[in-house]
Amino acid sequence: MARPFFHLHPASPHHALALAARCALIAMACTAGTGQAQGLAVSAAAQSEATQSYQIAPGALDETLAAFAVRAGISITMPPALVQGKTSPGLQGRYGLREGFAGLLAGTGLEAVAGSGGVYTLRAMPVVVPGAAAGQGAMLGEVRVTAEAQRSSVTEGSGAYVAAGPSSTATRFALSQRETPQSISVITREQIDDRGFQTLDEVALDATGLSTRQIGGGERTQFFMRGFEVNNFLADGVPLAFDYDTQGLATMAMYDRVEVLRGAAGLMTGTGNPSGTINLxxxxxxxxxxxxxxxxxxxxxxxxxxxxxxxxxxxxxxxxxxxxxxxxxxxxxxxxxxxxxxxxxxxxxxxxxxxxxxxxxxxxxxxxxxxxxxxxxxxxxxxxxxxxxxxxxxxxxxxxxxxxxxxxxxxxxxxxxxxxxxxxxxxxxxxxxxxxxxxxxxxxxxxxxxxxxxxxxxxxxxxxxxxxxxxxxxxxxxxxxxxxxxxxxxxxxxxxxxxxxxxxxxxxxxxxxxxxAVAKPAFNLLxxxxxxxxxxxxxxxxxxxxxxxxxxxxxxxxxxxxxxxxxxxxxxxxxxxxxxxxxxxxxxxxxxxxxxxxxxxxxxxxxxxxxxxxxxxxxxxxxxxxxxxxxxxxxxxxxxxxxxxxxxxxxxxxxxxxxxxxxxxxxxxxxxxxxxxxxxxxxxxxxxxxxxxxxxxxxxxxxxxxxxxxxxxxxxxxxxxxxxxxxxxxxxxxxxxxxxxxxxxxxxxxxxxxxxxxxxxxxxxxxxxxxxxxxxxxxxxxxxxxxxxxxxxxxxxxxxxxxxxxxxxxxxxxxxxxxxxxxxxx
Known part of the structure; x- marks a missing residue:
């Protein structure tokens, strides 16, 4: 008897939820040996390496891969013996096919191999022997998923309102939130884009404990935390004196995130108020x-x-x-x-x-x-x-x-x-x-x-x-x-x-x-x-x-x-x-x-x-x-x-x-x-x-x-x-x-x-x-x-x-x- 497997083809968005549910039912049936291989076929879509947004929650591996196939517009075959009992961390953010598969399969010992007709097959990750001949089927390019990579501080493409990676804003050590003995908020690139923020004044609207004041006009903004003015910033962790007279704040397009440290930052800035600091x-x-x-x-x-x-x-x-x-x-x-x-x-x-x-x-x-x-x-x-x-x-x-x-x-x-x-x-x-x-x-x-x-x-x-x-x-x-x-x-x-x-x-x-109706006067520049x-x-x-x-x-x-x-x-x-x-x-x-x-x-x-x-x-x-x-x-x-x-x-x-x-x-x-x-x-x-x-x-x-x-x-x-x-x-x-x-x-x-x-x-x-x-x-x-x-x-x-x-x-x-x-x- 042929070994049972799933064969998932792309579905229209109107059938995504039903497709995922049917995939789970087929997985249970095939695992129990109650039937022959069953396929799930819908109209095919062209493969693309373009990145797109995914919001796939952690869960059973077969279900997360089914959701990924629907969203990416691809076909996947999954032998039930490989996916049974395995879970996936899900996928949050923007990814191409390679990065998406790597994230979903992290820690499972499995990989996706591209076959003919644009169909991907799930298989156990082979042991690579130097000099061995390449196996049949075009494997995806090497994607290394390590603990450090998963802790990356970059928020662009994460799809998240939280930075899962470490921050060095408080102590120079690259520490997670739990490892840092001070309060830190991070406004991620995803949140900046969702809110349509274009200036630092606008980013301050969402940051916990941060408020702004206009002094002498709309082009001079002061930032305050814990009752005191923030007068020192960081640029990629390097101290920067903030001057509201001259420094432009409409530069959000060049930043991945804004980290807001509340409380004294004297260890990093040397001088300043104990209000905190803002790291761009x-x-x-x-x-x-x-x-x-x-x-x-x-x-x-x-x-x-x-x-x-x-x-x-x-x-x-x-x-x-x-x-x-x-x-x-x-x-x-x-x-x-x-x-x-x-x-x-x-x-x-x-x-x-x-x-x-x-x-x-x-x-x-x-x-x-x-x-x-x-x-x-x-x-x-x-x-x-x-x-x-x-x-x-x-x-x-x-x-x-x-x-x-x-x-x-x-x-x-x-x-x-x-x-x-x-x-x-x-x-x-x-x-x-x-x-x-x-x-x-x-x-x-x-x-x-x-x-x-x-x-x-x-x-x-x-x-x-x-x-x-x-x-x-x-x-x-x-x-x-x-x-x-x-x-x-x-x-x-x-x-x-x-x-x-x-x-x-x-x-x-x-x-x-x-x-x-007011005429412009002449000025004495003294x-x-x-x-x-x-x-x-x-x-x-x-x-x-x-x-x-x-x-x-x-x-x-x-x-x-x-x-x-x-x-x-x-x-x-x-x-x-x-x-x-x-x-x-x-x-x-x-x-x-x-x-x-x-x-x-x-x-x-x-x-x-x-x-x-x-x-x-x-x-x-x-x-x-x-x-x-x-x-x-x-x-x-x-x-x-x-x-x-x-x-x-x-x-x-x-x-x-x-x-x-x-x-x-x-x-x-x-x-x-x-x-x-x-x-x-x-x-x-x-x-x-x-x-x-x-x-x-x-x-x-x-x-x-x-x-x-x-x-x-x-x-x-x-x-x-x-x-x-x-x-x-x-x-x-x-x-x-x-x-x-x-x-x-x-x-x-x-x-x-x-x-x-x-x-x-x-x-x-x-x-x-x-x-x-x-x-x-x-x-x-x-x-x-x-x-x-x-x-x-x-x-x-x-x-x-x-x-x-x-x-x-x-x-x-x-x-x-x-x-x-x-x-x-x-």
Whole structure:
């Protein structure tokens, strides 16, 4: 009797669910020996190596392969004896046939062989003997599926809202979420694409505990976590000082993911606030060719196009490249306010030796914003809001805010035979800003405002060099890990010319003002600023395996910092030198493994931040110092496809600046500040991210945060709120669901963010809590072409997304709007 087998042919999407069920029934019947071989035949489809999206849940091997055959449009024969009792980890993300088979068959000892007529046969993986003749049938090219590959940190093509691979954002060690004793959120490429995000401001909408504020206009964004500003970023793990005046944020097309570390990151950045840091991880070249074309059109004439190409550049595959070009031209919901954006990114990777990788590249980003606000909208003197339409602006139409960024980088990595790895990275970033804008100031005994104007040009350059080595070492009968490194960062500011008009003082009635009826004045450019900063540091961290369940991390960093700024304004000038020597930053953490799914952790970290604020007599304030204590639990489920965390934290910070009334400042000091003593921020963070059911991806985060003064020169401030613009309660939820069976071409998604009331600290401006909801609908027209429709703010909620003062810096959130996108993959 012939040996029974399955013979699966491609089915239409309308028969997918029935086909999978019938396949399972046939498998049981054949295994029991109750019948002869049975076939399942439907119309054939051409084979294709093009990648497409799969959402196949873990399960019985025959069922997962049946679902794969239907989705891929191929035929598979499966002898029941081979698949009986075997399971598959499923398949989540975008794959070609080779990678798809490798993922589904990982750990089964089986392989798929291509035969005549495009039919694939399942068989036991043969033992390869050097020099043996090739067997009949064309085998798939070699696909190596190792534990390390499965833990890859790349999120592109994963189809997931969670990064299953390791992260080195917190400690330099490549650790999983459970192994890292701090809170980390990852916004994956899949989530960025599903949500239609094009800027870092938009990515912040989904990141747990991260909030934004607009300062002095729509083109200057501040990021906050745990009640404090995030003032240091990482670019592929290398520290980068963030300057909201000049740095463009509309660069998401070049990034694979955004990793958000909450709590002090002094071990990685040296300086900064204990709020956390944001690590921007760029896309890299791929081993297989790929080309993606993306186009979108949205409300307010929002047109955007993107080309993303990657792959090997020589026959051996030892030289690989990637290039991204993105262009956008868009109006906004504000009158006479536009965005014109350009991004060009390119990178090369070369295997210059068996264990040595060289990566070089760079990007150019330009963001022109005609009509950009500098001041935002005012409120009435009592803090109540004017009944403005959301298109209102208090800035003349001739205002603008233009940014230009260019960066080059080189990275050399070498792996040693003893398990150690070394890496050195060099990076330069040049940022420019050219702006022309206006601001408001209150007039006495009047509800009207005066308006001033300014014109400024900034140019800033950052150079950074970072080198580290990490690897295992043996002691006390156990294997531990060590990382040691050093870095230097230098920046120069060449700001100016800048100035203001001599005869510009219009009176503004907020409800009776036409932004198009104001003539552009002539400007006197009398202001300039030149400055230099330099930071050099060395760091080291031990990861000690104390016992099987307990790991302890001990680290430290030593930094020196210098700063010098010369400011000239007309006939007045001032030089402000500042130095910090041998500043010590400790780090401690422990992780206790409860079981195969859960770990408890605790960490204590510290950080310092030099500051150029002046006291009442002009002396610079001492550095801000802070410490972060965090305790929590983390869980990983379904082979890391679902991750959960819960943490409580306390942040204490000293020497924070608060601006004093001008009457308290020496006449030669333009603005002065006091060191407030100590501020304490306490809170709770909860997060759930990943696949919670077949086809259902989710990211949900809740943050409770309360910051207050503990000690202050003004005793009455003790116990009063410190940061009232950070919402005490912040909840975010984003979901994406791929429909099952015959509806599998469709995906639906929804998101919402809810925040509690906020108010300005020094002005009577308050806004109650609000909720904003978005929807997404996606359709896969073909294996290569995806369509997606995003509807934002579906209830057309009227709210201010940022508060400032009674005279300016209040900014509306966007009204209901739509974005239609199409993505074609070759």
């Amino acid at each position: 991880v760029r896309k890299r070249p791929t081993a297989t060719p790929q080309l993606t074309l993306t186009g979108s059109v949205g409300s307010w004439n929002n047109w955007r196009g993107e080309v993303d190409a990657a792959g090997p550049l020589n026959a051996a595959g030892t030289l690989r490249g990637r290039g991204v070009v993105a262009l956008q031209d868009a109006d906004t919901f504000k009158k006479a306010y536009r965005h014109e954006r350009q991004l060009v990114y390119g990178t090369l990777e070369a295997d210059i030796a068996p264990h040595t990788l060289l990566s070089v590249g760079g990007y150019y980003n330009r963001e022109d914003s005609p009509g950009a606000d500098w001041n935002g909208l005012p409120t009435r003197r009592d803090g109540s809001f004017y009944p403005f339409p959301r298109s209102a602006r208090m800035t003349p139409d001739w205002a603008y805010w233009n940014k230009e960024n260019a960066s080059l980088f080189a990275e050399l990595e070498h792996g040693f035979s003893n398990g150690w790895k070394g890496q050195i990275t060099a990076r330069v970033l040049r940022t420019k800003m050219d702006m022309l804008g206006t601001y408001l100031y209150p007039l006495e005994n009047s509800e009207s405002f005066g308006q001033g104007a300014g014109a400024y040009a900034y140019q800033k350059t950052q150079y950074s060099l970072d080198a580290f080595a990490q690897g295992p070492w043996q002691a006390w009968g156990r294997t531990h890990e060590l990382v040691v490194g050093a870095g230097i960062r230098q920046s120069s500011d060449d700001d100016g010319p800048g100035g203001w008009p001599a005869d510009y003082a219009p009176v503004i009635d907020p409800l009776q003002w036409d932004s198009s 202001w300039s600023r030149r400055g230099h900063q330099r930071q050099a540091g060395a760091y080291g961290t031990l990861r000690l395996s104390v016992s099987d369940p307990l790991t302890v991390l001990l680290g430290a960093r030593l930094d020196s910092y210098s700063y010098d700024m010369l400011t000239v304004s007309g006939a007045w000038s001032e030089s402000t030198p500042y130095k910090v020597h041998d500043r010590f930053t400790p780090y401690a953490g422990l992780v206790y493994t409860l079981d195969k799914h859960h770990s408890l952790y605790a960490s204590w970290t510290s950080v310092f931040q030099p500051q150029n604020y002046q006291g009442p007599r002009g002396a610079l304030l001492e550095p801000v110092t802070g410490r972060n204590l965090e305790v929590g639990i983390k869980g990983e489920y379904f082979n890391q496809r679902l991750q959960a965390s819960a943490a409580v934290f306390q942040v204490n910070q000293q020497n924070l600046p608060l601006q004093l009334p001008q009457s308290a400042c020496d006449p030669t000091v333009p603005a002065c500040y006091a060191q407030t003593g100590e501020v304490r921020s306490r809170g709770l963070e909860l997060e759930l991210a990943g696949q919670i059911a077949p086809g259902l991806q989710l990211m949900a985060g809740y943050t409770y945060n309360k910051a207050e003064h503990v000690q202050d020169s003004d005793a009455a401030k003790a116990g009063t709120p410190y940061d009232t613009l950070t919402p005490r309660h912040l909840f975010k939820l984003s979901t994406r669901y791929q429909l099952p069976g015959e509806w599998s071409r469709w995906t639906v998604g929804a998101s919402l963010r809810t925040r509690s009331a906020t108010r300005t600290p020094s002005y009577p401006v308050r806004q109650g809590g609000y909720t904003v909801a978005d929807l997404m609908l996606g359709y896969q027209l073909s294996p290569q072409l995806d369509l997606r429709l995003n509807v934002y703010n579906i209830t057309d909620k009227y709210y201010y997304q940022a508060l400032g003062s009674t005279q300016d810096n209040n900014h509306f959130g966007a009204p209901r709007n739509v974005l239609l996108s199409a993505r074609y993959r070759f």
